[in-house]
Amino acid sequence: MTAEYSAHHLQVLEGLEAVRKRPGMYIGSNGSPGLMHCLWEIIDNAVDEAVAGNGAKIDIILHSDGSVEVHDRGRGIPVDVEPRTGLTGVEVVFTKLHAGGKFGGGSYAASGGLHGVGASVVNALSERLDVEVDRGGKTYAMSFHRGEPGIFDDDGGEKRPDAPFTPFSEKSELRVVGKAAKGATGTRIRYWADRQIFTKDAAFQLGELETRARQTAFLVPGLELVVSDDRGGERNETSYHYEGGISEFVEYLATDAPVTDTWRIQGEGTFKETVPVLQPDGHMVATEVERTCSVDLALRWGTGYDTTTRSFVNIIATPKGGTHQQGFEQELLKSLRGQVEQNARRLKVGSDKLEKDDVLAGLTAVLTVNLPEPQFEGQTKEVLGTPAVRSIVSQVVRKELAARFSSTKRDDKSQASQLLDKVVAEMKARVSARAHKETQRRKNALESSSLPAKLVDCRSSDVTQSELFIVEGDSALGTARHARNSEFQALLPIRGKILNVQKASVSDMLGNAECAAIITTIGAGSGRSFDLSQARYGKVILMSDADVDGAHIRTLLLTLFFRYMRPLVEAGRVFSAVPPLHRVIVMNPGSKPNETIYTYSEGELHALLTKLQRAGKRWQDPIQRYKGLGEMDADQLANTTMEKSGRLLRRVTVEDAESADAAVRTFELLMGNDVAPRREFIMSSSDKLSRESIDA
Known part of the structure; x- marks a missing residue:
């Protein structure tokens, strides 16, 4: 440490150095969760291609040497030269932060990749990364060592992360290593995580990987994901492929007997936002653009009490929710409250109101939204932050639930009635449990603490009202x-x-x-x-x-x-x-009853008397001055000090x-x-x- 602090003490981290210096900023941690996040980045890129209609199969292979491989059948990473950098598309994607095809250039309508750092971050945190691209009848290949492009000397043909590495000295080379089958396209990425970065106990979690693959297969109907684990000496292979979409996902997640069928709610809305748009001359200009957000929701209530909710944005899981989930839950509560109020007499609800927990009990729901360039809170993309999505989801849910509850179909009417019975039963159980808890609390306090004999207690056990x-x-x-x-x-x-x-x-x-x-x-x-x-x-x-x-x-x-x-x-x-301090009785002429006015200070009393005098009104003398509460009768004390409608509290x-x-x-x-x-x-x-x- 030194007292001197000047510009030469500052460091400027170039390229991927920042990722290696602060990996937690990009992947959350350097343990198993961070290791899995790197894998999600590569898988999500492959899924974005499938969602765009390119390829219907993705292979994920956990090799016995600790590496992992992801093979998609998409269009393949571009292999031509990017004009501004002079580098091939493959090298740009894997070595340049904030570079990619998902910044609104038209390659993807909606994608999970947003920041252009996914593949490059994985490359920076890998001891070795090999990429092969099938395009135009050729197979192109490039290798990287901790983010630097070059060539590994794989003696005997077996790929190893510790093989001798020679970086490119003058110009990088995207090698042609073979021929691709006619019409075949796709990308194969295999990498070895850098143990200088990740902890010794960090490992790929097969259970998490299978859960993610199954979830993605539900979200993208028709897409097949094959997970292979070679680490145990024998290949353990599982394939995930579903055609039913999120409705089938809800049926998979739900474990209790159904109260309603799986309801499917779909719709879309538009909103405007101002974003920087790249112009042909290379400048970024703030431009107002119109976005379309599509909403797809599947939900069903069961006889159980647990709540299972999964939310996604462009196939990316948002485990911590965000504006889309807020809009869904708020509108769900509002709509069901309205239905309960309309059927209050049949349901015998009294003055109690539904709360969110009453509505969510026994609910299984999968919510997905798709929109261009969503705003996430951080690179880990666990929370959606785009404000306009909340109102769009609310509008879609409101419209579709209203149609469901107003439907004249026998099944719809029966299920709506059963649902209202369930949520009202949950509400009554909650109210009863709270009342029992308060009664028990008062009982225990009475028995163990011997409440003072002079206490004049109230009957209500509702703490919020007492x-x-x-x-x-x-x-x-x-x-x-x-x-x-x-x-x-x-x-x-x-x-x-x-x-x-x-x-x-x-x-x-x-x-x-x-x-x-x-x-x-x-x-x-x-x-x-x-x-x-x-x-x-x-x-x-x-x-x-x-x-x-x-x-x-x-x-x-x-x-x-x-x-x-x-x-x-x-x-x-x-x-x-x-x-009050004073009671002033204003005398009215004729049979009109006298008026009683209370004042709370000497200044207020003098102002009142002056006002009455100017108006030509008389008052009874002497004016009553309250020396204490005991001088007031019950009605006066109630009207001025104790009743909620007339009292003043500080x-x-x-x-x-x-x-x-x-x-x-x-x-x-x-x-x-x-x-x-x-x-x-x-x-x-x-x-x-x-x-x-x-x-x-």
Whole structure:
């Protein structure tokens, strides 16, 4: 290491050096997954040729010497000279990054190869790579050693990666090594992975290869893939060939009894995007082009509960989904929700709504989309990123499902009815399971923690709806008991001011009856052991008097929550109730009933009185000033503070770590053990406080 850092310290990696320096960027890892990814790159190129209508058979051979060979019957890699580089097409494909025939030049309508790095990356990470091309009645050949073209001296005719290698010194040569049968075309690629790059335990996985070959055969009806394994001394050969396409794939994947037949959904849509297009003069110009995206989907529901979904883009598997899968799942949920709502009376669903898991239970689906130049997130192509595909897939699914559900055919109506019964049954089972879990949680908390006797609990076990009001004193409890909605609102009274936990030890806090009652009632523990998922209430609302003592109690409670139950605050589940300060009764003339208006501050009261005076309206004197919650009757408390339709709540939040640290410092200053800084703060800030704002 040196303190000097200038331009001569920078490195520029030329050609395939970058691939060998950082292989994980291109193939994900240097273990078995990366080794298999290299093989997928070569196989996918062969499959792209088959999808384009060139060749109907691909051979994949795992040789006993550790090499692998892929033989397709496509058009063959071009052997003529590429004008800008002066190199043959074979050398360009295997030595130049971002070079190929899949950048919109018209050779492929839709392909899995997009970045022009697949074959060249495999070449760079191979100790030896041999390619043979059948074109025009001739067989052309070229060899590479770690990406560099040259000639291996294969003594005795047996190909070995450690054979003497002579690189081309002046000009590369694409050799003609034989004659090809009349009309025969294709490419044979055999390579030995470089053990300088890959780990010792990296190996080709026959199971993964067979799964991929079977999957590809399903996706490309009529294509035959033959996998041969010579590594065990005897050749083990398996052929994969299907004519039924993805419908047959779904039947293969599904293991449970069917609820519906396999539904096939097909359609297409167009979208526009701006992409660089190569002009005849060699320049790239941003051009708006119209793309066509075709969608092919096969799905069926079974009696089981597992979900099996496979998604593909141009035959490339996208195991982590992307915009096409998002559009499919979103529209599937939306369409079935609509059907359930239309049949709500027959299905007896009440107010519950379907969730995605209800719809996906027992579903087996294969989704494929084909489009020119899709955008993947990274070279490994595990996630599709093209935004427009989401809406196209949604539109196709929406249209076809609507037609399926509105069909008058007996089989379609029967299957649609059975499907709705299944997803509604899943929804009811989920709701029942959640209710049972909440009941058990409350039961366990009651039995093991001995909930405080003064807790006035609610009936609902739905955490998302339930609310806990921490109220000040028994008088407020009496009023709140009549004002609350007992279905989802619970009450816990506290006596006066709780312990200042900022100055107390943990043992003192736990020994304090009021603090212990609050922690036990919430049921999620405290401190480091606090588990937000175990909280028994969705909202905790602090409801204290609108005076100085009430504010002090609220501060003490917030100190407890902030120090020992902070995740509850960070989740935005702690609130402060805002009871009114004044009640103004506006007198109306004649038989018209008087109007009651509540105000929440002195300034709001004066503004209201000024407005009424200008309008020539009178009000009852004296204006009622609430000193505490106990002065309000149940109806007033319900209308102003507890009913969701009329109340005002202040959410207590912690915006970020910086503000949290500031809050800790403020709590420490105002509530901590050190008296001198607090005295100094009060003395220095007293002139900023309005005496009129202090409630006397």
